[in-house]
Amino acid sequence: MVGCGRDYQGMINRGNWHRLKECMKKARRGEKIITGFLGGSITQGSLSSGPELCYAYLVFQWWREKFPLAEIEFINGGIGGTTSQFGAARVKGHILKYKPDFVLIEFAVNDENTEFFQETYEGLVRKTYMDKCKPALMLMNNVRYDNGINAEQQHLKVAQAYELPMVSMKSAIWPEIMWGRLKEAELSPDGLHPNDAGHRLVAQVIISFLEQVYAEMDKEETLAFGEGDRLPAPITANAYENAIRYQNFNSESKAEGFLEDLSSQNGITDIFKRGWTASRKGDKIRFEVEGTEIAVQYRKSVNKPVPVARAVVDGREDQGVILDGNFEEDWGDSLHIDTIARHAQEGKHTVEIEIVESHENDVAPFYLVSLIVSGNENKNNILKNMEDKDKMKPILFLNPVFKETIWGGSKLREQYGYDIPSDTTGECWAVSAHPNGDCVVKEGEYQGMTLSELWEKNPELFGSCGLDRFPLLTKIIDARENLSIQVHPNDAYAGEHENGSLGKTECWYILDCPEDAALIIGHNAGTEKELEEMIRQGKWTEFIREIPVKKGDFIQIDPGTVHAIKGGIMLLETQQNSDITYRVYDYDRLSDGKPRQLHIQQSIDVITVPALSPEDSVKEAANLPANVMNELISCDYYKVWKLDVTEPVSIEQTHPFLIMSVVEGEGCVNGRKIEKGEHFILPDGFGKVELEGNMQLIASSIK
Ligand code: ZN
Secondary structure (H helix, E strand, O other): OOOOOOOOOOEEEOOOOHHHHHHHHHHHOOOOEEEEEEEOHHHHOOOOOOHHHOHHHHHHHHHHHHOOOOOEEEEEEEOOOOOHHHHHHHHHHHOHHHOOOEEEEOOOOOOOOOHHHHHHHHHHHHHHHOOOOOOEEEEEEOOOOOOOOOOHHHHHHHHHHOOOOEEEHHHHOHHHHHOOOOOHHHHOOOOOOOOHHHHHHHHHHHHHHHHHHHHOOOOOOOOOOOOOOOOOOOOOOOOOOOOEEEOOOOOOOEEEEOEEOOOOOOOOOOOOOOOEEEOOOOOEEEEEEEOOEEEEEEEEEOOOOOOEEEEEEOOOHHHOEEEEOEOOOOOOOEEEEEEEEOOOOOOEEEEEEEEEEOOOOOOOOEEEEEEEEEOOOOOOOOHHHHHHHHOOOOOEEEEOEEEEEEEEEOHHHHOOOOOOOOOOEEEEEEEOEEOOEEOEEOOOOOOOOEHHHHHHHOHHHHOOOOOOOOOEEEEEEEEOOOOOEEEOOOHHHHHHHOOOOOOOOEEEEEEEOOOOOEEEEEEOOOOHHHHHHHHHOOOHHHHEEEEEOOOOEEEEEOOOOOEEOOOOOEEEEEEEOOOOOEEEEOOOOEEOOEEOOOOHHHHHHHOOOOOOOHHHHEEEOOOOOOOOOEEEEEOOOOEEEEEEEOOOEEEEEOOOOEEEEEEEEEEEEOOEEEEOOOEEEEOOOOEEEEEEEEEEEEEEEOO
């Protein structure tokens, strides 16, 4: 095996090990450790034959094996062909938001060995190191195996200034190649990207360093920068630490011909998403930004020809920068950055991007991915406004979870277009953090996280309301057949009899039903004695009360209310996130040859007698005023509204969070297209919500 049996030392700056030692002690105590890796294509795992053979994964494996008591999490933030300039703008969204304990950064073969990249690298390092999660930061330099070049000279100055450990492949591996003890071809097929053996060797150099720290873990280490009040001054102009990346979901622009790409993004390496496209000469897009550094990120395409654009700052056409979407390489489309303003005057600037050349045979549009803007916070406060914008919380779109049930049907596919598992699918859990069906965020910066994870890790999105779990559950139910007749306890009864569980309050909005549809709501017993007699003696025809319903009716089911959905009905249910149900009667049906269990005593205990009158049980909500939030119910556990949109509506999101379900039609929310069957959450402090189109929404919150 290449390099086997030798210990390759790559430490070129020892730095301070305080944070690393604390991190290892935490792992030794069995606490959870999150490891994050940020870099270019090598970190992404390019040319390793599988993601588990990438050096980053191998280093994560070391943490796992070294600390078997701890749960170790792995976050790969590698994106091929990108520099620390982009790194500074994305480290927050791609690494720091997970609150990592250990972070490794590599950009030495992506950055050029220039002062410009010393500044961008310093910005990235400062931003990571000074983040409030205080990660143990380790710096690593890859090297070109064909000529020994990397940006180490510039990067090393940053490592020294902040006393950060740095290991170098230029120091560990390159001399071995020079002296002929290792062969370049055995490590890398292209002189740059390591193969599996190369990745193993890189990992070995990093691990050898970590082993040294491990061996000295219990030796005292002086406090590192940032632990006390000692903060080193930047060694460069440091204009990149506060870089922010603007894409179509977090920026405002004036476009003529440039179109927002609203297709969903599949992970951070799905890079040509959330930007804008343009095809015709003269198409324009204009931004107003605040800061001193401005860069444009766009696609350079290997499939040619594509249009060429030009970026102009503050109307100075003579200094315009050509953004050529055509790429004269063959290794794939490139996410290219051009800096269009550097150390410019502080304050507001306009950026106009215009297509200046298009061709009849263009094979793809020009793709503008983002604008990256930053300024020096130390010099002024102009970034305040920009940071506020950066904090603008995203709309959380969720992927539903489907439940097959014996009584379910196929309307969730036929009417809502969902990809359901079978023709007996009864429930779509549209907004749920319940362990039996935890919805996953579909797109944007929290993509891939479950709602329960998001609730736990980012409570600020939900108004930090201090509840132990996401409190609501929104479902769409398709009942092909009758559901069993049931009742839910209240919190007090459930707390006493069901291991401290919560009771359950729910409500229904009828989405669709046949002409003569009815629901079972309440019962006909006049006294508790009568109730007990009817249930114990099985006088079901006397006991059961059916109430006719139609599309657009709304029913609140308080605890103690006997209820059942009848075949043919489709409804949207908003409920407390709990599941204590007592089955009163199941029509004497058999399931697997046996009747399903009934809960006779509990039902008698909790059913309210007498029931609410039929008139008070069902509320007509079909013809409420359009373009306003109509409150359907406000109870201790939730509020529910109905909103029919027929013209542009602006509402203010002032609740801890607001769940919205599109149940009819289509339209837009803050410019993002939405359609029937989509469900989303507007987080706390979201502010203004602009809705337009022709659609019906059901919304809910906790207060
Ligand atoms: Zn129920």
